[in-house]
Structures are given as C-alpha cells and as structure tokens.
Amino acid sequence: MYAQASAKIELPSYLLQQNPAAIFDGATVQPVSFFSAGAEIYAQGEKAGALYQVEFGAVRIYRLLADGRRQISAFHLAGETFGFEADPTHHFFAEAINATGVRVFRAPSGTDMSRQLLPLALKGLTRAQEHLLVLGRQNAIERVAAFFIEMSESQGGLRQVELPMSRNDIGDYLGLTIETVSRVFTRLREKGVIRLLSLRSIEIIKRDTLLAMGE
Amino acid sequence: MYAQASAKIELPSYLLQQNPAAIFDGATVQPVSFFSAGAEIYAQGEKAGALYQVEFGAVRIYRLLADGRRQISAFHLAGETFGFEADPTHHFFAEAINATGVRVFRAPSGTDMSRQLLPLALKGLTRAQEHLLVLGRQNAIERVAAFFIEMSESQGGLRQVELPMSRNDIGDYLGLTIETVSRVFTRLREKGVIRLLSLRSIEIIKRDTLLAMGE
DNA sequence: CGTCGCTTTGATAGGCGTCAAGTGTCGTGG
C-alpha cells in the first residue's frame, strides 16, 4: 500500500570502499546494502537480530493498523542506527524513503552487545517519549514546528533543512493528514517563519518562533 | 500543579522485611521508600542514575509543556522498573499515583549494568512506539479500548481490572481531556462492553470488542 | 511535451475540546 515493490539493487562500487564504522567490534560487518525508494528493509513479524546503520539516504520505521492507518515512529538519517528490538521478531516495518545505503551488522550468536546497544536503546526511548508529548498534547502547527526543529538539529542545526520524506510521511509521523501538513507549511511560510526552497527543502527564518511553538 | 506537596513517609516495618529482588546483583540495594499519593519520586532536570522498582502502588512518568499541558508517557505498576535514562539528568517527572512503595537500586560507579538494563530499555522502547500509534492514529474510543487491554494484560489478563489512576491521568496518558475519557467510559458501559464496578475498577464483558477496537 | 503522482487549496462536516453545571464518592470529623 505504501511501499512500492522494489528489489535490492547492486551497490555502486565507490560505496563498497567505505570503511565500516567501528562501533560494533566483534560483529560481522557486511557490505553496504542498497535500497531504492520505497523498498522494504524488514517487515513486522520477520526475524530480528541484525543492526542497521544508515550510510546515506533516509529510513522510516512504522506500524500499521488493520485498516491501513499508519504511524511512523521514527525517521533515521545518515549515521543513525536502527533495527534492535525487544523480541526475536520485528514489531515494526522499516523502509527506505529514498535511495538509501544501509550497513548491516550481525553479531555472532553468543556475543553480548548490551554495552553498545544500551545507549542507542536509551536514546531511542527518550526520543519516542518526547514524541509522545507532541502527538498527545500539541496542535498541528506546534507539531510541524517541533518537526522542523528536530530535523534541523539532526542536520547540524543549520538554517537550511532537507526534508527527504513526503508530506504523507510527515503526516504519518505527526499524526496529521497530508492536507493539514500542507496547510501548516503554507501558514508558516506566510508568517515568514520559514521559506520553501523546494518541495523537500526549507530555510528556517525565525528559529525562535519555531522553538517557542515546539514547546 | 499536579503533585500535592508530600514528604517521604517512614516505611511500615512489615515491608522492610521483604527480600529485595535479585535482578540487580552488584547494585546497592536500599530499603523500600514509601511515597504517598502525588509525591514526587524524581523531577525533570534532577540527577539520574538510580533504578526504581515498584513494590506496590503505581507510578506515572510524565513531561510538561511550558503552559502546563501534561503528557504521561507511562504508568508503572507493581513489579515494574523505571528511572533509567540516556543522559545524566532526568528528562521526565516520576510521581506516585497512590500510596506506593519503591525499591531503589544504585549501581556503584564503574559497574556496568548494560546487560540487565538493555532488556528493560528495549521493552520500554517497544511500549512507547506502540503508544505512538495510539496517540497518532486512533480516535477516543479506540484509545480507551487499547488502554483497557493494556491495563488488563499488565494485571494478568483478568476480567476485572483495577485503574489506580484518575480520569485526569488517563486523559493525559491517552492525549484526551477528562471529559472525553468520561464520555467514552459511559459509551462503553452503555454498549455492554464493560461494567463499572467502582470509580477505579472495571469489569471487561466483551473482550473481543475491546480487542477489535484497540486494533 | 504529455502524463502521472505529489502537493496545494477550497468547502464542508464531525469529533473532541472548552466551558459550565450538576452528581457522586470518599475521607474526615463530630
């Protein structure tokens, strides 16, 4: 429904030469896997166990209700790690948003990765809990403001912020419809808070205003 | 605003004789601390580091917006552990909902608790992410249904479910107002899905209906 | 240059929040 069927694509050779990040000593490091836009990285119900680090591109983690309603619980940009779960099977879906390179780490059975995983799990927990506040208690404009701040900070706090995902993805992350997201974009643009550089790229003009809205 | 000022109360002697849970070998085990209804266990900004295990009673974990809007990210009932965070300071508030006994574990500096903490962190992460789906994509009746199922399962899946928290707490957990929570309770009662045994105790009559609503 | 999908904009409706007034329950004190 959301994911276009899409096969793994062979990795461009220049990417194969990148050095794997060294944070998972002892784990088997596989070369970078390449996923095209919409490709599934793993699905709910599949066997879990591997770790995934985004080399380039962007990934969405989500869950579905029976009738198709979707909630994206996290976006992962370059450098971030995802895929660890409490159970032996995945509770969520992971999909590439755009052309995305992912490095897969698989710990040999018996290896204890707790020490490396705990900080990642705690970070994710904090993020998720803060996002609960956004979904539970903020209105549309506040949600979008918080989202812009979040995306900006994950990109080094620059004024120019890339939004690799569609309005649909943003809506499903913020618990809004695509129309509401679009209207809020327009309102923030008209207020001079942001500028739309292109469909998927904004410039933050009044960061203070965004910050005040986001909390 | 939400918490009544309330001091720690000396522990009844019969509780002091309980054996500490053995899941945190190596950690310093303190006796059970007793908190009365509304008492603060820790506050946002305080130094973190200890672990808390609920012996009896119930605890709410929450965050506030500047204007006082509150989002409860989790309830913790007897047997559950909370208090671990990514940073050295707490990002959240923890309060006793009712008279509550909490055992405090403090690992000696240098001790690595990753192995014990990781499963707890992952469990919490899964819970939070599933709650995101509820807050982001479910309507009032679905949220309450999901809440009843969650509370039932945390109490052994029995028909009779105790709700130690107020409607206000439930609202702040589900991203609803107290009035909406109350109206949904009434609707579910009128539909014969639940019975209200008392203000804070329900009986689940049609579990299947609740399950179908909750997802 | 045409087509398809994504985004924007508009009109309308409904669900939930807000404000307000009961009703009930529990704890305290007489």
Place this chain on the structure above:
DNA sequence: CCACGACACTTGACGCCTATCAAAGCGACG
C-alpha cells in the same frame, strides 16, 4: 455511625480544529 465537605467524575451545550471530500496546480520523468 452519620453528616459534611472537598474533590473527582459525569453530563450537557457549544465552538473550533482538523479530517474528509473534491479539484486544481505543480514538478518530475519518460
């Protein structure tokens, strides 16, 4: 044991925010 008071909960009326339905605009890509 009963009466009282405070607080929590319920119920009602109304309005607003956001979802829904619909159509037009825009951009990317073949």
